[in-house]
Structures are given as structure tokens and as C-alpha cells.
Amino acid sequence: MTTISFPLSSTKIDAQVAAAVMEGLVSRPRWLPSWLFYDEAGSRLFDRITELPEYYLTRTERGILAAHAEEMIALAAGDDALHVVELGAGSCDKTRLLLKAAVDRQDTVLYEPVDVSHTALQVAQERLEREIAGVVVSPRVTDYTRDFKLDAAVCGERRLVLYIGSSIGNFEPREARALLKNVHAALAPGDSLLLGVDLVKEESVLLPAYDDAAGVTAEFNRNILVRINRELGARFDAEGFAHRATWNPAESRMEIYLVSRRAQTVMVPSPDPDFDLRLRFAAGETIHTENSYKYRPGQAEAMLKAAGFEPARTWTDERGWFAVCLARAGTRE
Ligand code: AVI
Numbered sequence: 210m211t212t213i214s215f216p217l218s219s220t221k222i223d224a225q226v227a228a229a230v231m232e233g234l235v236s237r238p239r240w241l242p243s244w245l246f247y248d249e250a251g252s253r254l255f256d257r258i259t260e261l262p263e264y265y266l267t268r269t270e271r272g273i274l275a276a277h278a279e280e281m282i283a284l285a286a287g288d289d290a291l292h293v294v295e296l297g298a299g300s301c302d303k304t305r306l307l308l309k310a311a312v313d314r315q316d317t318v319l320y321e322p323v324d325v326s327h328t329a330l331q332v333a334q335e336r337l338e339r340e341i342a343g344v345v346v347s348p349r350v351t352d353y354t355r356d357f358k359l360d361a362a363v364c365g366e367r368r369l370v371l372y373i374g375s376s377i378g379n380f381e382p383r384e385a386r387a388l389l390k391n392v393h394a395a396l397a398p399g400d401s402l403l404l405g406v407d408l409v410k411e412e413s414v415l416l417p418a419y420d421d422a423a424g425v426t427a428e429f430n431r432n433i434l435v436r437i438n439r440e441l442g443a444r445f446d447a448e449g450f451a452h453r454a455t456w457n458p459a460e461s462r463m464e465i466y467l468v469s470r471r472a473q474t475v476m477v478p479s480p481d482p483d484f485d486l487r488l489r490f491a492a493g494e495t496i497h498t499e500n501s502y503k504y505r506p507g508q509a510e511a512m513l514k515a516a517g518f519e520p521a522r523t524w525t526d527e528r529g530w531f532a533v534c535l536a537r538a539g540t541r542e
Contacts, residue, residue: 298329373405389516396538419454427452
């Protein structure tokens, strides 16, 4: 393993990663932000998760979109042309269903995926332009969780923002409200948001979805330590941490942890060697890496209302496991 020390490679080190790690790992209880999962290896592992038999979310949402894409697009477009914006580069698979329905109505559709990852955007652009004639992809590299703005609306056009995949569930309720408010502020009357949320269900379904038999989610979780080793020169033994997923009914969320299998000390270098971190983990001590909130029926709509949207329609699957909500950013005069 190449060990990177701060002074030698400071230009390469993402200050945000360093700050997040330093803050979270010295806190008690210890934690790491879940965005750290998504380096290249983590994004690939997440793609594998979406295909696992236990991970019902992607499959269920795709079923809802497949059944109702035309209606969703028709409601969002009204009599205007639709311009589709997606937060996150998106799984082309699900987005394709909506873009296909839009192209069937209006021949050409402008699709603007917004993501921090230039690579993810490039992949989405190549795939979608190749696979759906009439889709013009205009990628935007931005961290939409910090800064979300859109160009002024064109006359005769309505924007539809897609925030699907239950990504909103990885934000704390306060952060989720703030994010939705920002999206609302960027939209004009007549524009809409399509939001995918995972719903509360039996623990016997939730637990395996976040702790699969093949161990892919465990690898995804441990990859956060592999990333910290690579990017910050830390010395985590990733296998020295077990994966744990628990359902917290009081908070209505799945919680994901890394659990130290033994007492161990881990070195994390700092820019000044005098301040290198020596993290002492007791056997059984945890690092909280993710929350995944599950909503009760009606809760997502209430959150959308609180952010200024007018919920228009919600679609669910037969089992009531997942919901896709369409909400308007006000009515056009
Ligand atoms: C990306 N996000 C919606 C996933 C979820 O279900 O919360 C991330 C994930 N974590 C573990 N498995 C999947």
C-alpha cells in the first residue's frame, strides 16, 4: 500500500475528506459522513448493491416508474416542453424510463444531470445520448447539496427536477428540508420535483437490505476505511472492523456502523506530524457511517409542503414499500 503523507501530497488531498475524517473520528460516538462511501470503488459497490436480491429499493422504484412514467411526465409538462434536471448523475436505468416518456411527447428533451463527479456525468451522457434518440444531455458539475441554482427558465418550458433513488433518506430531516427548500427556490411556478422515498416496513425486510448474504454492503461500508487509508495515508485494517446494520424505530431509520473487532490503535497522519492522530478503539467500539431514513405514508408530502412545494400526486408499489411523489413549485398564472 502506498502511504501518502500530508506534507508531500497536500495538493492531492481533498481538504473536505481530511476535515470530515478528523472531525468525525475524534468525536464520541465516532462517525463518518456517508458521502465518503462514493469514491470510484464505492460507487461500483453501490451499483452492485442495487442489484442484490435483498435490496428492494431500486427494483421497487423502477417498477413504479415503469408503470407510471407517462403519467408523471404528462402531469409535469402540462402543455409545455419539459426540461429534465436530475440531482445526482442517476442510474441511467431508471432515468431512461422517464426520458423515454418525455421524448415520446416532445421529440427532443434537454436533460441536465447535476453531480459532483465529472466521470459519473460523462458516463450518463454517453449512455443516454447513445440509447435514446432525442435526448440532449447537458451535464453540470456541482455539489447540489451546497449550491443549487438553475439558469433562468425559457418561455414555453417547464423544468422537472428528479430526485429519485431515496437519496433524500441519507440526509438528516433538517438537512433534507433545507435541500428541498433550496431546490424550491431555484424553480419557477409551474416547475416540479419528482422525489423517490423509501417507506417504513417490517424490520425483517429492512435488515437484510442493509446486511446482504453476499456481504456486498459490508464491503461497501468497509471501503470507507480503504478510502481514508488511500487518501489520507491512514493505517486502518479494514478487516478489523465488522459491518453492522440496525433498525432504529424511534428515529425511523436504518443505521449503519463499523464495529471494531478488537482493541486497536489506528494512525491517521496530520499535516503537522506533531498532531498525527492515534485513534484508540476498544473492542466493540463503533463508527457510525450512515443513516437511511424511511418515511411513513404522507410524511414526504408534508416535508415537501414545508419546503414550499404543492404535492400533486404520489405513486406507490402494491406492497406500499416505496413512494414517488410529484410536487409543484407553485401554480403558473
Ligand atoms: C444511496 N442510498 C439511497 C442508499 C440507501 O439505501 O440509503 C445507500 C446504501 N447504504 C447501504 N446500502 C445502500
